[in-house]
Amino acid sequence: MTSLTTRILSPAAADLAVAAQILTKGGLVAFPTETVYGLGADARNDTAVAGIYAAKGRPSFNPLIVHVADIAAAHRICEFDTVAERLASAFWPGALTLVLPLRENAGISKLVTAGLGTVAVRMPDHPVGQGLLSAFGGPVAAPSANLSGRISPTTAAHVLAGLDRRIDAVIDGGPSGLGLESTIVRCGNRPALLRAGGIPLEALEACLGASLITEFDAALPASPGQLASHYAPKGSVRLNATTVAPDETLLGFGKVDAALNLSPVGNLVEAAARLFDYLHRLDAMGVRKIAVSPIPDRGLGLAINDRLRRAAAPRD
Numbered sequence: 279m280t281s282l283t284t285r286i287l288s289p290a291a292a293d294l295a296v297a298a299q300i301l302t303k304g305g306l307v308a309f310p311t312e313t314v315y316g317l318g319a320d321a322r323n324d325t326a327v328a329g330i331y332a333a334k335g336r337p338s339f340n341p342l343i344v345h346v347a348d349i350a351a352a353h354r355i356c357e358f359d360t361v362a363e364r365l366a367s368a369f370w371p372g373a374l375t376l377v378l379p380l381r382e383n384a385g386i387s388k389l390v391t392a393g394l395g396t397v398a399v400r401m402p403d404h405p406v407g408q409g410l411l412s413a414f415g416g417p418v419a420a421p422s423a424n425l426s427g428r429i430s431p432t433t434a435a436h437v438l439a440g441l442d443r444r445i446d447a448v449i450d451g452g453p454s455g456l457g458l459e460s461t462i463v464r465c466g467n468r469p470a471l472l473r474a475g476g477i478p479l480e481a482l483e484a485c486l487g488a489s490l491i492t493e494f495d496a497a498l499p500a501s502p503g504q505l506a507s508h509y510a511p512k513g514s515v516r517l518n519a520t521t522v523a524p525d526e527t528l529l530g531f532g533k534v535d536a537a538l539n540l541s542p543v544g545n546l547v548e549a550a551a552r553l554f555d556y557l558h559r560l561d562a563m564g565v566r567k568i569a570v571s572p573i574p575d576r577g578l579g580l581a582i583n584d585r586l587r588r589a590a591a592p593r594d
């Protein structure tokens with residue numbers, strides 16, 4: 279797994295055809311989406327999907343998101359209900375993943391669904407990601423293209439920092455615009471927010487005219503892959519910092535004096551787009567102790583704070 283040469287491909291049609299060929303042969307291709315870069319494999323090929331886990335060093339088989347080129351392709355994989363129809367027509371293509379009952383004979387590898395009766399699907403809103411899905415012509419399983427537990431990638435350089443020589447290729451499509459993973463919603467009679475992400479909770483609730491379940495108990499396992507410690511930079515992370523110790527480096531938000539400020543004007547969209555890149559930069563700077571300014575828990579702030587809490591969580 280570590281002896282591969284990782285090709286860097288451009289978004290040109292000829293390179294997308296090369297990338298599609300690699301997927302057809304069971305290889306691994308990292309590609310840009312509007313949220314973060316994904317590490318793609320043919321979702322129908324067990325060996326290829328197993329390769330994703332090996333390349334990421336993922337300790338267990340957490341279920342993966344299946345990426346599709348259009349709604350028709352999603353319908354072939356899972357059973358839509360009225361909630362799913364509404365959300366897909368409002369937010370696809372886009373940063374929303376729907377968890378729905380898996381169709382029998384959908385042909386999706388059990389390693390993708392971790393044997394669950396449901397499957398997570400998403401239609402990304404990125405010309406290069408879309409170009410790859412069309413060129414390949416099949417469902418692509420893709421987690422974020424980072425080593426397990428580390429910061430998600432929003433550029434091809436971030437991907438290579440973790441996965442160089444572990445994957446066949448990366449398509450360099452420039453920085454991901456949104457910078458946070460998709461929002462995950464389990465559909466059904468009582469739709470539930472499984473992961474906060476690029477589409478704000480408020481927008482989903484406005485679309486459905488109802489509130490989503492956001493609190494979970496043990497009887498209702500939410501998202502099996504949501505590890506407490508995740509998105510971890512090399513340095514420690516302290517949240518809601520209103521003062522900064524001499525040995526700390528501030529990751530700022532709003533009107534504070536900081537080497538790296540997610541958004542001096544306090545804009546949550548700007549902060550989301552910068553979050554993972556700035557954590558990567560703090561890594562590159564060798565910072566040992568990171569303090570983070572308070573960030574409001576509304577709009578994209580919900581997802582930003584979710585990622586920061588995991589970055590700050592105790593590590594094994």
Ligand code: TXA
Nearest residue numbers: 313316341342396397398421422459460501502503504
């Ligand atoms: O923006 C994104 O969603 C990115 C890009 C590449 O599309 N992908 C991504 O994938 O974040 P990943 O593997 O890092 O996160 C997938 C999440 C996990 O938390 C997993 O537990 C959840 O989706 N998931 C997948 N299938 C599920 C299912 N059937 N039921 C509940 N949760 C599921």
Ligand code: MG
Nearest residue numbers: 421422423430
């Ligand atoms: Mg991830």
